[in-house]
Amino acid sequence: MMNDFLSLDKQLCFAVYETAGEFNKLYTSALKPFKLTYPQYLVLLALWENDQVTMKQLGERVNLGTGTLNPMISRMQEKGWVRKERSTEDERKVYVALEEKAFEEKSSITKRVAEEIQLCNISMNEYGELMERLNELHKKMKQRSKSIDA
Amino acid sequence: MMNDFLSLDKQLCFAVYETAGEFNKLYTSALKPFKLTYPQYLVLLALWENDQVTMKQLGERVNLGTGTLNPMISRMQEKGWVRKERSTEDERKVYVALEEKAFEEKSSITKRVAEEIQLCNISMNEYGELMERLNELHKKMKQRSKSIDA
DNA sequence: TATGATTTAATCGTACACGATATAAATACA
């Protein structure tokens, strides 16, 4: 029983690890024409939904700490996707805002990504099922890490 | 229809990304006492199954290129987990072999990891289901990336 | 209102991760 569990766990951690890697490669190739990386695209997705947020809020949305996010946003700023604006009311806060370029290119970027994904022939059903189960797992893992912190 | 697809995709890539991140954190904390990282543990898992393989073979098993694997194996060598041995028959090849330490600590490492995982209260059923679906997806994504290369 | 605690960003050190390039050994074959 314990052994079954261990062996399943071994397989699952490989599966998650490798699937994440494949996603990375897939998106990397789709995003290459735009000179965007996969994590940068995830940040854009978050910002397209909700612009003008602080670094902290953005970090919570994409699950990244300041040590990762800060240099990444700086690079995106240099490439003209976003700008940082320090709040005048509370000078600790820095707001991240989308630049015109990010709005203009939104539809070509998402279109390109969708085309690439569809090459994988994944059905909507498969997609939905997998995601539900991933989210269940994700939720449990987050619960654990929170209870550890406490 | 296209929009449903796009929105599902967006959610799925987030879900995979974040779940991979949570796995990383979970294993990182479980492996800390052994001074192992999560990718290093995956390499050990592969080597416990099959020792004495070349860098190339190992890279295929864990889905990592030489640019990632080589410095990682060097670090693991410095810490006494493995050793590199250049083949005398074909001097291009380098075999990776486990050191005694890796055999000795195997059971305490896997035990520690299993304990940590069980804190998440994941049932065997959930585990198995999720993995099957991940593997389906993974297979399709690999097919795609292979057909691109060709 | 001074000051200690909290909040927010930025920086630092270590370790992946990948594609591109370099190097050297082995093989193919004209």
Place this chain on the structure above:
DNA sequence: TGTATTTATATCGTGTACGATTAAATCATA
């Protein structure tokens, strides 16, 4: 035999990722 191609590993540059530390602004409260 000699040269071109292939194969295996190593290195390089860029970009995540994370925990720990630093620094500055704000807040709480004595």
